[in-house]
Amino acid sequence: MARSGRLVWIKSVLRAVPIYSMMADSLPPWAIKEIDTICRKFLWVSKDASVRGKCMVAWKTACRPTEMGGLGITDLKLAGYALQTRWLWLQKTDSARAWSELPINVDKEVQAFFRTSTYTELGDGANSLFWDDRWLHQTAPSDIAPNLVQLVSRRIRSRMTVRQGLANM
Known part of the structure; x- marks a missing residue:
């Protein structure tokens, strides 16, 4: 799968699944970190392998809106606050x-x-x-x-x- 297709999967599925639990209760920091790790690995290497040296953009930058130079991936902590x-x-x-x-x-x-x-x-x-x-x-x-x-x-x-x-x- 192309990287653009993996990005669509991350935005529409992997980041949307925790939304229902985040409405009533905030996710613990370790859960957010684990979800971010899974998404980062899926986006950059498309498998469960180390992403060291393979990331094209820092994850904080990837989580920015596209208008601000990011990839438009939802920041789970800010989404939970909202x-x-x-x-x-x-x-x-x-x-x-x-x-x-x-x-x-x-x-x-x-x-x-x-x-x-x-x-x-x-x-x-x-x-x-x-x-x-x-x-x-x-x-x-x-x-x-x-x-x-x-x-x-x-x-x-x-x-x-x-x-x-x-x-x-």
């Missing part, structure tokens, strides 16, 4: 989905990215968390008063909505 961020977004915006209430474990980087990239426009306050959502001038109360938030139990922080918090005042 999928988990999308899951958080859908949990926040589409509570009618059956899986929206399922808790998922996301990386700290993903949670930080999501929190800094989004804010809440407050309607009736029933869908916004009082302590953790950025509803107060695009800032979360936990960012304004971190010492005060530590006095609040995790259970209350994860459940109390803005409507409930303002009704108790």
Whole structure:
């Protein structure tokens, strides 16, 4: 098989298979490294042999988009971050989905990215968390008063909505 055909296989099959598991949970670094090794060997030598001295482009460069000089191979770590961020977004915006209430474990980087990239426009306050959502001038109360938030139990922080918090005042 030509190298261009192997590249198509990598993009459409070998990189697509782990996507479903990456939506709900991040792949461990060793798994990403192993998948990258398999793909790298398949692309450059088309067999399970050493690729030393046979790689035409560094793997990080191959994983760049074609517009940036790469081969357009998906970076699994970044794809995992994007999928988990999308899951958080859908949990926040589409509570009618059956899986929206399922808790998922996301990386700290993903949670930080999501929190800094989004804010809440407050309607009736029933869908916004009082302590953790950025509803107060695009800032979360936990960012304004971190010492005060530590006095609040995790259970209350994860459940109390803005409507409930303002009704108790």
